[in-house]
């Protein structure tokens with residue numbers, strides 16, 4: 001019960017074979033295609049994705065009963081593939097998320113991941129741990145381009161794993177295709193390999209996340225969408 005990882009739940013362990021499978025998959029994956037959607041298209045995709053997730057995500061959040069379950073969505077014009085959970089329930093999604101996504105399910109994954117950070121109260125923990133609250137406030141005031149400032153919000157690896165787990169759970173309960181959503185993790189891992197990591201500063205991506213996702217999805221399907229035991 002030391003609470004040092006910052007995660008609320010016990011998360012499945014990743015084995016060496018899971019990791020090497022994910023590594024081969026990333027190496028063999030197709031090059032990442034970036035679209036140039038119009039503002040209206042981006043807004044429509046984000047609205048649709050958020051609507052699909054909203055009720056199941058709030059239900060998960062209330063079951064957990066530790067974080068912020070009222071969320072405010074903001075669209076940033078930043079082209080990078082990034083999103084963030086901010087204090088007091090703010091969720092910022094960059095335009096780039098939609099342009100890098102191959103389908104709406106991948107956009108759903110990104111939004112659900114940030115909902116997971118909120119539901120698990122990672123935002124408050126990060127603020128306590130790193131005292132970046134003031135910086136985050138300044139970043140919001142200086143919207144629309146939050147890119148550089150968002151790099152100041154860093155969660156622990158365990159918290160990132162937990163946000164991915166909760167995202168999988170939210171998608172499962174929302175009836176969103178988990179296998180389609182998974183493509184976003186492969187895209188992020190590929191971008192990371194191509195050293196385009198500046199895009200991904202706040203969300204380190206790689207084969208570990210894919211392997212962790214697969215474990216999470218297997219567990220969630222087996223439990224029919226229950227929350228894992230508390231840490």
Ligand SMILES: [Zn+2]
Pocket residue numbers: 113117155160163202203
């Ligand atoms: Zn995250």
